[in-house]
Amino acid sequence: MRVDVKKFLFIGIKEERGAFFEQAQRLGLIDFIDAPADASAHKLEPSRHVDAIKILRGMPPEEQLEIADLSPATQIADAILGYKKELDLIEEKIRVTRLEIGRIAVFGHFDLNEIQDLRERGRRIIQFYCGKKGVRERVSGQQYLIYIDSDHGLDYFAGIHSTQTSYDGLVEMKLDRTLDLLQQDLIAAHDEKQRLEKALHAMAVYSQYLHRAFYAELNHNELKRAEGKARPVLEGSLFAATGWAPANRIDSLRTLARDLAVHMEEVAPATNEMAPTCLENENLGRLGEDLVGIYDTPSNTDKDPSIFVLFSFLLFFSIIVGDGGYGSVYLGLALYIRHKYPLLKGAKKRLLNLFTLLCVGCIGWGLLSSSFFGIAVSPDNPIRKVSLVTFLAEKKAEYHAVEKDGTFQKWVKQYPTLHEAQEGQNLIFLGYTENNGVRNYGLLATLTDQILLELALVIGVIHILLGLVRxxxxxxxxxxxxxxxxxxxxxxxxxxxxxxxxxxxxxxxxxxxxxxxxxxxxxxxxxxxxxxxxxxxxxxxxxxxxxxxxxxxxxxYLRLYALGLSGSIVSATINDVAALLPFLLAIALIAIGHLVNMLLGIMGGVIHGLRLNFLEWYHYSFEGGGKTFKPLEIKHL
Structure with a gap:
């Protein structure tokens, strides 16, 4: 439901300024307007708590500590960030050390002190070289150059000279540390990495605590930002602030103003000033409001489309997925998520509720269309008794039989079994062909396609009619x-x-x-x-x-029919091909094929289900371009 908002001016003494904004935040009804001169003067710094929380998300879950005092939160966040920074540095050190070990490992174990002693006492310089593989033949005539080995597409050499010497095609390698020292450094770095990881894991008990601290910091910053929107008047002895408030909650505002001796007066909006759009929805309406927010905010004169969008999206998604079996799998996943994460709140909980509702819708449409995993439902199956499509197919077949029109005559030629029809029998189950004892109910399949096509168009007309009537x-x-x-x-x-x-x-x-x-x-x-x-x-x-x-x-709206039909064809094809394969291959094909088809169904259902609302339907019953009503309020975890 959209609620009209009104603009109010609040004037009070400066001593009551802090108390007024604190009480206004607790009430959560006023969307304060920026002062013209200070529209961008209250920018918030990025929170260290957020960075720390992101780090802890990658940690194994731990039992959370319950700490009432939030003052140490900054130090805890800094400690987590410090550990993470050290861990990143040590991981980089490990990476570089491994590269260096790989670079010099071909020369084996030696002592740099002995090489230096040989240089000082023996007047000989030992140098190390590498070159592209194959360069060995070019330098084979050099008597002071010793071939060591080939690795990583390179040839490695050592040279013993009286002076610094270079060779064409070879690059001299500088070795500052030996292989033994590098391996010791690598072991020490891994030990340090394990220590830091344990320290970070130990900090996982503060995840919920940091969340609470973040929201406390966020609420404090929002409060200070709102206070900054107030203007001093009468040389600072008074403050004045303007804001939007819902018209149905004015009594609560008057009580707040009276308790704090703040004068409250309704004022006219400025020329070309846009009032925000305030939507108040609960339960299913709140789910629809979330969907509406994906595309655009309704204008402050629009009717709230939340419920219409929700149920239209539910119907379109169910038709596009078009399979009750897939809906059952989705529902199983939804129930697992509910069991795994029972404490979800806010937008995450609403998203899960929406997903669950869509699952039920898919199962419902599967019953109405007799569609489950692309398996043909036999005529005597109880599902046929609740199938809307089967009911309409029966009515359509009876209509043509009574009319004895060209369509019925064509059926009789195609399905001679229709001659055996007796009064009271369902014609759709007599229109079949038989091959190797397997009946193919072609008449029912033809009528089903026609009815689904017709339903898509009728649903489109009704949907647009609703928009026009609104x-x-x-x-x-x-x-x-x-x-x-x-x-x-x-x-x-x-x-x-x-x-x-x-x-x-x-x-x-x-x-x-x-x-x-x-x-x-x-x-x-x-x-x-x-x-x-x-x-x-x-x-x-x-x-x-x-x-x-x-x-x-x-x-x-024909896309409803086309997407639903494509999904059913894919699922039926998967089943037909799997029937020709060995058991294990068939199981793999069914699992992978139906999984891919289910994912495609979700994609198509979301994209096209929302598109029909946001483009076709909105064209007749939505202005949009509104500004969201964002009151100063206390945000909770």
Whole structure:
């Protein structure tokens, strides 16, 4: 529900300034407005607590300490950051040491002191070289050059000379530390790394404590920032602050102002000043509000679309996934997450609730469409008794049988078993072909595809009609498009000679429905244009162009059918191929194939389920471009 907000001016003595903002934060109802001169004067420094919390997230979970005093939190965060910095340095040292060991390991174990003694007493210099593999043949004639070994695509040499000597194709290597010393350094570095990791693991008991400290710091900073929005008046003896507050909570504000001797006065918004949008939702409405926030914030004159978006998204997601078996797997995952993380709060808890709701929706649509893991459901399966698609298929088959039209005659030629139909029998279960004792119910499959296609279009029309009706008082031309869409539902089945559920379920004759629909279309389009001209003048003539927009938006809902069909084809194909493979390969194919298909279903359901709301539906019932209402409030963990 969207709540209107009003702008208020608060004036009080400077001694009450701190108390006023503290009480306002506890109340959580005022969105304070920046003072013009100080709009960017209260920037917050990044919190060290956040960096420390991120580090502890990678630690194994530990039983948390309950500490009431938050004052040591900064020192604890600094200690964690210090350990992490030392750990990063020691890991870099280990990396560099390993590289150095790899560089000189080919020369084996030797003592640099002996090399230095040989240089001083024997007047001989020992030098080390490397070159590209194959350079050995080029320098084989050098009598003072000794080939050591080849490794890493390089040839290694040692030379004994009376003076510094260089060779063409060789690079001299400087060895500052021996292999033994480097290996000792590596062992010591690993020991130090283990010590630091244990120290960090020991700090994991402060994770919740640092979270509480972070929120306390965040609330303190937000309070100081809000205080900075107040302006001194009368040479600083008073303070003045302005802010937005919900119109349905003004009594609480007046009580706050009266207790602190602060004067509160409603003021008019400045020219071109945009009031924030305040949405107040609970339970399912709050889930819908989260979805609405993904795309845009409603304007301060929009109706709250949260509930509409939630249930529309639930329906679209369920149709796109289109499989009750997949929904069962999703639900199992949701229940596991609930068991694993029972203390989730806030946005994470709402996200899990939304996921659970979508799982139930997928199972429900799977029952209505008799779709589970791409497995064909037999006619005598109890699921068929609750299947909406099966029910509509029966009605459609009965309609064509009664009419004895060309469609039914075509069925009879394709499925001779229909001749055996007796009164009261379901025709859809007689329209089959048999191969090696396996029945293929082709008539039911054909009718199912047709009905799913029809449902996608009908759902699209109903969805857009809801948007048009919601904003009809603001846009009178919408009445014309409402009539046009209603007429289209009646006319196009007659024009295409493809009866819809209005004909075969509700009993409206096809030709009569077409005649009524054509009349409604003929009335709806001109009516929309006339009402637009009355409202906008000559510019209202452009309303005729919305015909393409409305028609195109309805056709866009065909993606529900297309995506659901593609998922069912993939799942059925996986099952068919797996039936031809050995047992273990079949199990692997089924597991991997269905997992990929489930992931694709989630992607398609989220993207296209939201898209139909945010693009097609919002076009008729959403202005957007609003500013979120952000009151000064105490944020909790």
């Amino acid at each position: 904003y009809l008082p603001r846009n009178p031309p919408y009445i014309g498009w409402i009539i046009f869409l209603a007429g289209s539902l009646l006319y196009f089945p007659s024009y295409l000679q493809a009866p819809s559920f209005i004909n075969y379920w509700w009993g409206l004759p096809l030709d009569r429905g077409g005649a009524i629909g054509l009349q409604l279309i003929a009335v709806g389009i001109p009516l929309a244009i006339v009402l637009a001209v009355i409202k906008k003048g000559v510019l209202g003539l452009t309303e005729a162009m919305n015909l393409i927009q409305v028609f195109g938006d309805v056709l866009s």
